Amino acid sequence: MSPDxxxxxxxxxxxxxxxxxMSALYQLEQDFARVRNESGFQAQLxxxxxxxxxxxxxxxxAKRLTQIAGGAKIYLKREDLNHTGAHKINNTIGQGLxxxxxxxxxxxxxxGAGQHGVATATVAALLGLSCTVFMGEEDIRRQxxxxxxxxxxxxxxxxxxxxxxxxxxxxxxxxxxxxEHVNDTYYIVGSVVGPHPYPYIVREFQRIIGEETKVQILxxxxxxxxxxxxxxxxxxxxxxxxxxFLEDEGVRLVGVEAAGEGIDTVRHAASIARGSKGIIHGALxxxxxxxxxxxxxxxxxxxxxxxxxxxxxxxxxxxxGRAEYxxxxxxxxxxxxxxxxRDEGIIPALESAHALAYALKMAPTxxxxxxxxxxxxxxxxxxxxxxxxxxxxxxxxxxxx
Amino acid sequence: MERGRIVVENALRKRNGxxxxxxxxxxxxxxxxxxxxxxxxxxxxxxxxxxxxxxxxPLADGPAIQGGAARALASGMNLARARDLIAQVRAYSSVPIxxxxxxxxxxxxxxxxxxxxxxxxxxxxxxIPDLPHEESGELRAxxxxxxxxYVPLVALTSGExxxxxxxxxTGFVYCVSTLGVTGERKQFxxxxxxxxxxxxxxxxxxxxxxxxxxxxxxxxxxxxxxxxVIVGSAFVKYAGMIGAANESDKGRLLDQFRxxxxxxxxxxxxxEK
Numbered sequence: 001m002s003p004d005x006x007x008x009x010x011x012x013x014x015x016x017x018x019x020x021x022m023s024a025l026y027q028l029e030q031d032f033a034r035v036r037n038e039s040g041f042q043a044q045l046x047x048x049x050x051x052x053x054x055x056x057x058x059x060x061x062a063k064r065l066t067q068i069a070g071g072a073k074i075y076l077k078r079e080d081l082n083h084t085g086a087h088k089i090n091n092t093i094g095q096g097l098x099x100x101x102x103x104x105x106x107x108x109x110x111x112g113a114g115q116h117g118v119a120t121a122t123v124a125a126l127l128g129l130s131c132t133v134f135m136g137e138e139d140i141r142r143q144x145x146x147x148x149x150x151x152x153x154x155x156x157x158x159x160x161x162x163x164x165x166x167x168x169x170x171x172x173x174x175x176x177x178x179x180e181h182v183n184d185t186y187y188i189v190g191s192v193v194g195p196h197p198y199p200y201i202v203r204e205f206q207r208i209i210g211e212e213t214k215v216q217i218l219x220x221x222x223x224x225x226x227x228x229x230x231x232x233x234x235x236x237x238x239x240x241x242x243x244x245f246l247e248d249e250g251v252r253l254v255g256v257e258a259a260g261e262g263i264d265t266v267r268h269a270a271s272i273a274r275g276s277k278g279i280i281h282g283a284l285x286x287x288x289x290x291x292x293x294x295x296x297x298x299x300x301x302x303x304x305x306x307x308x309x310x311x312x313x314x315x316x317x318x319x320x321g322r323a324e325y326x327x328x329x330x331x332x333x334x335x336x337x338x339x340x341x342r343d344e345g346i347i348p349a350l351e352s353a354h355a356l357a358y359a360l361k362m363a364p365t366x367x368x369x370x371x372x373x374x375x376x377x378x379x380x381x382x383x384x385x386x387x388x389x390x391x392x393x394x395x396x397x398x399x400x401x
Numbered sequence: 402m403e404r405g406r407i408v409v410e411n412a413l414r415k416r417n418g419x420x421x422x423x424x425x426x427x428x429x430x431x432x433x434x435x436x437x438x439x440x441x442x443x444x445x446x447x448x449x450x451x452x453x454x455x456x457x458x459p460l461a462d463g464p465a466i467q468g469g470a471a472r473a474l475a476s477g478m479n480l481a482r483a484r485d486l487i488a489q490v491r492a493y494s495s496v497p498i499x500x501x502x503x504x505x506x507x508x509x510x511x512x513x514x515x516x517x518x519x520x521x522x523x524x525x526x527x528x529i530p531d532l533p534h535e536e537s538g539e540l541r542a543x544x545x546x547x548x549x550x551y552v553p554l555v556a557l558t559s560g561e562x563x564x565x566x567x568x569x570x571t572g573f574v575y576c577v578s579t580l581g582v583t584g585e586r587k588q589f590x591x592x593x594x595x596x597x598x599x600x601x602x603x604x605x606x607x608x609x610x611x612x613x614x615x616x617x618x619x620x621x622x623x624x625x626x627x628x629x630v631i632v633g634s635a636f637v638k639y640a641g642m643i644g645a646a647n648e649s650d651k652g653r654l655l656d657q658f659r660x661x662x663x664x665x666x667x668x669x670x671x672x673e674k
Contacts (some may be wrong), residue, residue: 006535016504018461019566020556020580141513162467163458170460170531180581182558279505279531280458292480293509294457 006198013312015195059216072366086378088119092278096123099186110174112167113303114146121155124257131155138165168372174203182336191234195282206240227252230375233305238378259327269298272325280309301330349378406550409572413607420624421448425633427469429478431644446666454502460568461470463584465634491523526550564603586613617668
């Protein structure tokens, strides 16, 4: 499914931005349609994805985890093995090249935990682009190491002090900056969010995750999986792995939202479970808001899921019933984080640990010859400090053992 | 009393070469009492007043107006209270009032309910900076039904869109003076006069210019070719100072605010030059 001319997926999406940006969005749409079909662009993209990012990533059968969960066979799509440690690089290579091919010499990006910021700074260094990353003051404090990484890569990190000082505000500020510099700056949006055509472009650069998964599972098992589970903040890793399976009705698609301290508390990031329809960062989607339409703060132990909205294509997949969205709490994610570390020797990103936690609930309800694929979207090196602090505080992290 | 789009248009039709002054403040900034004092002062010099209904994520605003929205929300301002505040201004003044807010509060409330709500307290139209032409069909239909002003923004980057957007306006067209968000600037884009001319040629309603206007000199410059001049951040800065001041200093700051508003109003009169 492609968005319609208005950039809508069903009711969702669109272009809710200041007039100053409208021409740039149409230009971007045209540029993307043209450049993506040029053989030189395709060759460069293919080469960078394989030689630089390290694709294809393995589809790994997690035998010990399967045994412990006691049910469906669990496969992990190892996006954590990409250069810079997550799926984010698929998109930044694609959009970085697009910036280059359209003559832009400067890129900007928003970042929460710093993963997209690092992936953007990396590609900017590689392609010789000047790079500014907007990051909330609170996130800068929490993720000092990623700030240093970005600076090491030659990017300028711009602190965002307004609002709650997190990803939502960094995105606002990146959009404001783009309004002012729209003539010479390419904005590399980090997820399947924002005004059309961004949710479409980002999904197109991330769908390689699902395309590889499909080929790999057919090679290994000779059939499609029964279910695919992926974490959803904005939703780019989930959209990337879901998209090539949308027409395969027999494959259950499960997006996992961050339930924080619980969806019945005020501290969560479950835009679908507890949000309502509204407009955030240029798109009509589900978001956390009060009755007057003021956006309310999100919470998750995982900075990458700590976002009060969700990509519009996910909103549509929820409304149409093609995908289901389920909540996983901080504690459940921590338990899964520890479980994967101990049982498979893989330290997952806290984002991916949410998907894993739900897979561990789901697998025992499925038959032994069923197949469950989890998108292991990133590695957990960035999270070990905060997990250590949490475990020392008294969270036991041993729930599965 | 006649209200709605027509009073906005009439207020900005040029009289003796004078341009209209359109001040902007945020409802409830820094608090309801001071906000009412400021609106009382503005109602005496303004041709149209823009009242901001504060929003948590004001994408089109620079630091000054973001600060105003944050102060207002912190003081407890919400949609119902903003309507009360508009009603209080309307009780003593017939000045046209345009509500300025963002797409999400309007969408969440419902286009019809939102517009009927502000019309019932005497507002005459709306500006919603993140609802571009393509997304504003339902809003425009409801505004037309209620005879309220639809004030769209036209930007320096609008290109061929400018004339198309200008034709949809009622009340006035809002020309954005610079690339970027709201906030004071030293100078306007060189292409601004040409943009205003193009929009004027396409539109049947007055054409105002805003973003970045903060001094009497700038107002006088824009008054040469625009029907109205919008000044926001420079007024909102006073609200910040008043909010931070001791009780004993607030009166003095309000006097300065009044003097500043008077200076700007005088600058709209080209005859003075």
